[in-house]
Amino acid sequence: MRADIGNALDGALGLDRAALDDLDDRVADAHDRIERGRRDAEHGYAALNLPSTCDPAPIRRVAAGFDPESVLTVGIGGSALGAATITDALDSPVDAYALDNVDPAWVTALLDDLDLAETVVNVVSRSGTTAETLANFLVVRDAMDAAGVDWTERTVVTTGPDGNLRELADRHDLPTLAVPDGVPGRFSALSPVGLFAAAVCGHDLDALLAGAADEAAKLSGSLTESPGYAYGAVSYALAERGAATNAVMPYAESLERFAEWFAQLWAESLGKDGRGQTPARALGVTDQHSQLQLYRAGPADKLVTLIRPTETADREIPATDLEGLDYLGGSSLGDLLDAEFRATEASLAAAGRENVRLEIDRVDERGVGELLYATEAACVLYGELADVETFTQPAVEWGKRAARGLLGGGEFAEADAVADKRRLDVE
Incomplete structure (x- = not known):
């Protein structure tokens, strides 16, 4: 996987290269902690x-x-x-x-x-x-x-x-x-x-694991050597400066479910102690027409993560004599998708709205393995930098106990709290 973090710098939230270089010292310390956890197969780090x-x-x-x-x-x-x-x-x-x-x-x-x-x-x-x-x-x-x-x-x-x-x-x-x-x-x-x-x-399970292993081999004491760490460090730094939302927008229909997987990873791991970044799921180019208006012209409180494969199957766009559409003939849906991707990226940057580009070569087993592992590493690094308990989910457990108590699965104080719900009905 490749991470282009250039458009995360010098935007509305004020993260610059000097601040990123300063953060790299903390990345080195966080990496040391992560490697100790991996070596000892500690809970979470074993992943x-x-x-x-x-x-x-x-x-x-x-x-x-x-x-x-x-x-x-x-x-x-x-x-x-x-x-x-x-x-x-x-x-x-x-x-x-x-x-x-x-x-x-x-x-x-x-x-x-x-x-x-x-x-x-x-x-x-x-x-x-x-x-x-x-x-x-x-x-x-x-x-x-x-x-x-x-x-x-x-x-x-x-x-x-x-x-x-x-x-x-x-x-x-x-x-x-x-x-x-x-x-x-x-x-x-x-x-x-x-x-x-x-x-x-x-x-091919071997290829999935090999793609992940490729990204594991890149983990080091500097964010400049690991795409996963670069993404995690930038996400953390922007969150500290007010990027409360991370809008994840894959430009491949086949990766739409990845955005759902990412949402759980990011929310459940990092949403602790009043901190964290709310993941928003989007799909390029569909959501350029439904969400991009907010990301470009709404509050400057978001990071937009654009994800794409650089190699895809393609389909030619037939020629047409319809006035004003003749420019489409002779090009392809792949050309249009690429233009839409780069235009969205540039549109956000021109408005000073931070965005990051994550790329894999293809949506195949190796590429999916790379993407899964690199974003997991990004999440773990973010958690280390934010000093949160990345691998726990106490708020989720509260709800589980409440539901179990309501169904008669035991005595749980959380279930008793449900009866205290405040109501203000409007009919």
Whole structure:
């Protein structure tokens, strides 16, 4: 991956090259801390070791036991988004879906559309007790029973060493994959959590991990030597100067789900102690016509992250005799996309609005591996610079306890707090 941070300097928020050079000393210290964490496989930091510690052989072996038309990942948050990001980005003859919401209408519609006899289900939860995941899995299992499908022949369990799912897998002799120790869900895309669906779809796991390893090899004590660190340091520096929002805009339809994955990574990791940067999801060129007005002419409180592959398939634009449109004939959709990308970038810069360009060569396994790893490294570095607990999510856990208490899953003070909701109804 390549990071061009030139348009992040000398904009409305006042980050200049001298300030960036000063920050580089702190990057060196942060890198030392990150490397100690990696060396000791500390919780969270172990995620940055995945290119070398993830063995793809068991994943391929389990995937080889199936020849389905579709794969359904049942999980929530990081237990599903990594798999969905990879499979959405890459073409495959196998359809991939993620059941990552408990909206009953949506769940029912998805299950009604699937041929469950030709679907392999991967239920993913480290603890094996995640309420949303287990509820959806019970619904899927019931739908399989109703369709006359033996769910035990179509189910893979990805979980930790203990918990309800582990017991279920042992009882029914289901194939299992391990959620790696020390890796929070949102950092687990490059592990069995994210790679099983990719393997079922026939994607090259070695290339995914090799792309990540390329970026891991670039991590050093200077932001000028690592695209991931450059992006993380600039994001942090701009946030400190008022860039409360990070608008992530991939210029490839296949990377739209990546923006969703990034949103969880950034929000759940960095939103602590009144700090952090709100991720906004956009898609180029679609959202040039819906959001760019705000980013260019609204409050100067945003970083815009523009992401693109430099090599893509193309399609010629037919010639036309329509007045004023003849300039399009003889060019291509790729030419138009490139022009739109560069025009957006220049438009923001001309208005003094900070933006960063992230590029991969192609949206293929290696490129996706590079992008996932580099942005994870960026997030970890940002967390070190901001002195936040990057790998925890206490606010999420509060809501989980409240919901569980409301459903009768135990006595939780958080559930009692729900009754104190202030109301001001207007009808």
